[in-house]
Amino acid sequence: MRYTKLQSVVLVILRITIGWHFLYEGGVKILNPHWTAKSYLLDSGGFMKGFFEFIAGSQTLLAISDTANAWGLAFIGLSLIVGLFTRFSSLAAMFLLLLYYLSHPAFPGIQYLFPSDGSYFLINKTLIELFALLVLYAFPTSNMFGLHRLMKNNNSFLA
Amino acid sequence: MAQENQENNSKKISRRDILAGLAALPIVGVIGYGLLRNKAEAEKRNSSLLSDIKPEIQSGIPPLIEGKTLKIGIIGTGGRGGYLMKAMGFVNPDKIDEYTEKGKTDKYWVQYLEDFRAQDNLNIKITAICDVFDKNAEKAITAGANVHRNGKGGNMDDAPKRFTTYKELIASPDVDAVVIATPDHWHVPIALEAARNGKHVYCEKPLSWSVAETYEIRKTVKETGIVFQLGHQGRQTESYNVARSLIKQDVIGKISLIEVCTNRNDPNGAWVYEIAKEANEKTIDWKQFIGQAPWHDFSLERFFRWRCWWDYSTGLSGDLFTHEFDALNQILNLGIPNSAMASGGIYFFKDGRTVPDVLNMAMEYADRDLTLLYSATLASEKNRGKVIMGHDAYLELSDTLIVSVDPQSTRYKEKLKQGIVEPFKPIYSYVPGQGAVDAITSPTEKYFAGRGLLYTYRDGKAVDTTHLHLREWINCIRAGNGAQPSCNIDQAFEEAMTAHMGTISYKEGRRTYWDKEKEVIV
Known part of the structure; x- marks a missing residue:
C-alpha cells in the first residue's frame, strides 16, 4: 500500500504518541513497587463488575493481572515507538483498552469513585484510543519508519 | 545482469533505511528520562515523609494456643x-x-x-x-x-x-x-x-x-x-492499632479535640426489633428477665426492644458511645474524663421509649488538654466519622486510616513550603491487609485514600473482628x-x-465530674 507523504507522517505521529502513552504508563507502574490496580478494579461498574472485583479479591489473580498489565503496557508502547511487531501490539493494546473500558464503561447511570475528566455517553477516550489503534492496525507504517524497515526479510509478521 | 544487480541493490540497506529505521529510538530515551524523573520525585516524597515514622502493623492472625477443649x-x-x-x-x-x-x-x-x-x-x-x-x-x-x-x-x-x-x-x-x-x-x-x-x-x-x-x-x-x-x-481493628503507633510518634501533633459520632436511620438501628410470633407469657420467663430492674407487667415490646428503656438498657451512651470511647481509649489511653456534659432528647422515635434517640456529649480531659465530643442520632445516616484533631495534622479513622496535614502545622511547615505536602490533603493512609503505611504521592492514591475505599481483608482473608x-x-x-x-x-x-457520667449528666441535666482520688462520680 502506498501512502502520500502527509498520510505517512500523520500515521507515524499517531503511532508514536500512542506508543509514548503506553510506554510511560507501563514504566511508571513497573518502577513503583507499591502500584496495584486493586482500587481501580474495586471501583468497576457495568456488567463485568463482578469479574473485575473477583480479580481484585484474589491475591494471586491480582498479582498476575498487575504484572501482565504493567509489562504489557510497556512492551506495547516500546513496540509502537520503535516500529516492530506493531500490528500484533496494536491488537494487544486494543485488548487491554477493551478491558479498561469494560471495567469502567461510560454507560449512563453508573457512577465511579474516580472522577471522569469530561462527559461521556458510551464513547469515551479509552474507546477512542482503541479505535485509533484499529487505524494503526489497518494502516501499518513500520515498514517505512521503524525497525521493521531494517529487517531484510520483509514479512508481515514483523509489521 | 543489470537487472540482477538492481535486485541486489534493492535488498541492501541504504543510509536512508537506517535513518528511517532508527529515528524513533531517541524517543524511548526521552520517555526513559521522564520515568526516572518520576521515580526520583516519588522516592523523595516517600522518604522524606516516612523516614521518621515507624508504624506498628500486626501481620496475620495470632496463632491459637494449643490445649484441651x-x-x-x-x-x-x-x-x-x-x-x-x-x-x-x-x-x-x-x-x-x-x-x-x-x-x-x-x-x-x-x-x-x-x-x-x-x-x-x-x-x-x-x-x-x-x-x-x-x-x-x-x-x-x-x-x-x-x-x-x-x-x-x-x-x-x-x-x-x-x-x-x-x-x-x-x-x-x-x-x-x-x-x-x-x-x-x-x-x-x-x-x-x-x-x-x-x-x-x-x-x-x-x-x-x-x-x-x-x-x-x-x-x-x-x-x-x-x-x-x-x-x-x-x-x-487493625487501623486502630496503626493509629495508636502513629500518634505515639507524634505524627499529628498536640491533640486538642476528638470528634466521634453515631448515625443510624432505620428501625433496627433504633432498636425497634421484630417481635417473635412464638413469644408469650408461657415461652418467656418474664420474672427472670426483670431481675434487678424495677417490676413491670409482661410486655413483649419491653422484652424484644429492651434497649429503649432505662430499666434494662444504658441508652446511647452505654450502648453505642462505648464503641467509640473504647476505640479512643485503645488508641490514646484516654481513661475516664474529668467531666461530662450531655444533652439530647427523644426527637424522632416517640414510641414510648425512655432513652433518648439524639444525644450530644462533651467530655473534658483537662489533664490532657483535650475535649472529646460525641454526637448521635438514630434518625440520620449522615456519618461524620471519627476524627482526632492535632495541631499538625488530623487523623480520620474507620476500617481505614487517613492522616491529612493542617495548613498551619509547625511540624510540616518546611514540607508545606517545599510543596512536598499539601494542606488538607492526605499524607499517610493505611488500609487493612496492605501490610504497610503508605506515604501518599500520586493524585490517584490521594483520591482513593480520601474516599476511604473499603478493604476488609487481613492478609488476603476476610476476618471477623x-x-x-x-x-x-x-x-x-x-x-x-x-x-x-x-x-x-x-x-x-x-x-x-x-x-455512666454521660448518662447521669443527661438524666440530671447537669455536668458530672470524676473524682480521681476517690474514684467516684460527683
Missing part, C-alpha cells in the same frame, strides 16, 4: 448471642441453608458462607446454654450441635444442655467459661456469679448498668483472677499465665464509668 456456656442467645456463637464457629443448620439459598442469587452470601467455613476451629465445645425465651434457647441448642458447620440433614454432634437459670449453668462442672450476651441490667450479676465460681467471662458491652455494681465486678474479677474480656471487638476478640480471650484462658486480654476489667471499668 474448652467447655463454653452461653447466657443470652438472642441476636448478639447468636452472632457470638457464629464468631466461635457455631451456626444453626437452618441459617447455613439460608446462606446457601441466598447465594444462588447474590454472590455476597457465597463468600459469606465460605468465610465462615474457613474461620479457624477454636477447639471449644458449647456445652450449655441459657435463655429466658424458649425459641432463642432452642435455636442455640441446634447451633451448638452443628460442630461441622453443616446445613439441615448434615452430621451433628452432641447438643448443649439447656439450663433454665444462669446460676445452674454456672454451677455445672461441664462449663469452664461463659459468654454473656444478655440485656445490660444482667451483665454484672451474671459476671459476678461466674467469677465467684471460677468461670472465665466474655461479657458483651457495656460492662455495667449501674455505677455501684461497676466497683463490685472490678474487685471480684481481680480477686478471683478469672480471664475477663469485654466485648468491644473494635480492639481487633468478633472472632479475633473471642480468640484472644480463649488464648488467654489456655495460656493460664495470668495474662488478661486487651479489653480487660480495668479498660472495662473506664468504659463503664465514662458512659
Whole structure:
C-alpha cells in the first residue's frame, strides 16, 4: 500500500504518541513497587463488575493481572515507538483498552469513585484510543519508519 | 545482469533505511528520562515523609494456643448471642441453608458462607446454654450441635444442655467459661456469679448498668483472677492499632479535640426489633428477665426492644458511645474524663421509649488538654466519622486510616513550603491487609485514600473482628499465665464509668465530674 507523504507522517505521529502513552504508563507502574490496580478494579461498574472485583479479591489473580498489565503496557508502547511487531501490539493494546473500558464503561447511570475528566455517553477516550489503534492496525507504517524497515526479510509478521 | 544487480541493490540497506529505521529510538530515551524523573520525585516524597515514622502493623492472625477443649456456656442467645456463637464457629443448620439459598442469587452470601467455613476451629465445645425465651434457647441448642458447620440433614454432634437459670449453668462442672450476651441490667450479676465460681467471662458491652455494681465486678474479677474480656471487638481493628503507633510518634501533633459520632436511620438501628410470633407469657420467663430492674407487667415490646428503656438498657451512651470511647481509649489511653456534659432528647422515635434517640456529649480531659465530643442520632445516616484533631495534622479513622496535614502545622511547615505536602490533603493512609503505611504521592492514591475505599481483608482473608476478640480471650484462658486480654476489667471499668457520667449528666441535666482520688462520680 502506498501512502502520500502527509498520510505517512500523520500515521507515524499517531503511532508514536500512542506508543509514548503506553510506554510511560507501563514504566511508571513497573518502577513503583507499591502500584496495584486493586482500587481501580474495586471501583468497576457495568456488567463485568463482578469479574473485575473477583480479580481484585484474589491475591494471586491480582498479582498476575498487575504484572501482565504493567509489562504489557510497556512492551506495547516500546513496540509502537520503535516500529516492530506493531500490528500484533496494536491488537494487544486494543485488548487491554477493551478491558479498561469494560471495567469502567461510560454507560449512563453508573457512577465511579474516580472522577471522569469530561462527559461521556458510551464513547469515551479509552474507546477512542482503541479505535485509533484499529487505524494503526489497518494502516501499518513500520515498514517505512521503524525497525521493521531494517529487517531484510520483509514479512508481515514483523509489521 | 543489470537487472540482477538492481535486485541486489534493492535488498541492501541504504543510509536512508537506517535513518528511517532508527529515528524513533531517541524517543524511548526521552520517555526513559521522564520515568526516572518520576521515580526520583516519588522516592523523595516517600522518604522524606516516612523516614521518621515507624508504624506498628500486626501481620496475620495470632496463632491459637494449643490445649484441651474448652467447655463454653452461653447466657443470652438472642441476636448478639447468636452472632457470638457464629464468631466461635457455631451456626444453626437452618441459617447455613439460608446462606446457601441466598447465594444462588447474590454472590455476597457465597463468600459469606465460605468465610465462615474457613474461620479457624477454636477447639471449644458449647456445652450449655441459657435463655429466658424458649425459641432463642432452642435455636442455640441446634447451633451448638452443628460442630461441622453443616446445613439441615448434615452430621451433628452432641447438643448443649439447656439450663433454665444462669446460676445452674454456672454451677455445672461441664462449663469452664461463659459468654454473656444478655440485656445490660444482667451483665454484672451474671459476671459476678461466674467469677465467684471460677468461670472465665466474655461479657458483651457495656460492662455495667449501674455505677455501684461497676466497683463490685472490678474487685471480684481481680480477686478471683478469672480471664475477663469485654466485648468491644473494635480492639481487633487493625487501623486502630496503626493509629495508636502513629500518634505515639507524634505524627499529628498536640491533640486538642476528638470528634466521634453515631448515625443510624432505620428501625433496627433504633432498636425497634421484630417481635417473635412464638413469644408469650408461657415461652418467656418474664420474672427472670426483670431481675434487678424495677417490676413491670409482661410486655413483649419491653422484652424484644429492651434497649429503649432505662430499666434494662444504658441508652446511647452505654450502648453505642462505648464503641467509640473504647476505640479512643485503645488508641490514646484516654481513661475516664474529668467531666461530662450531655444533652439530647427523644426527637424522632416517640414510641414510648425512655432513652433518648439524639444525644450530644462533651467530655473534658483537662489533664490532657483535650475535649472529646460525641454526637448521635438514630434518625440520620449522615456519618461524620471519627476524627482526632492535632495541631499538625488530623487523623480520620474507620476500617481505614487517613492522616491529612493542617495548613498551619509547625511540624510540616518546611514540607508545606517545599510543596512536598499539601494542606488538607492526605499524607499517610493505611488500609487493612496492605501490610504497610503508605506515604501518599500520586493524585490517584490521594483520591482513593480520601474516599476511604473499603478493604476488609487481613492478609488476603476476610476476618471477623468478633472472632479475633473471642480468640484472644480463649488464648488467654489456655495460656493460664495470668495474662488478661486487651479489653480487660480495668479498660472495662473506664468504659463503664465514662458512659455512666454521660448518662447521669443527661438524666440530671447537669455536668458530672470524676473524682480521681476517690474514684467516684460527683
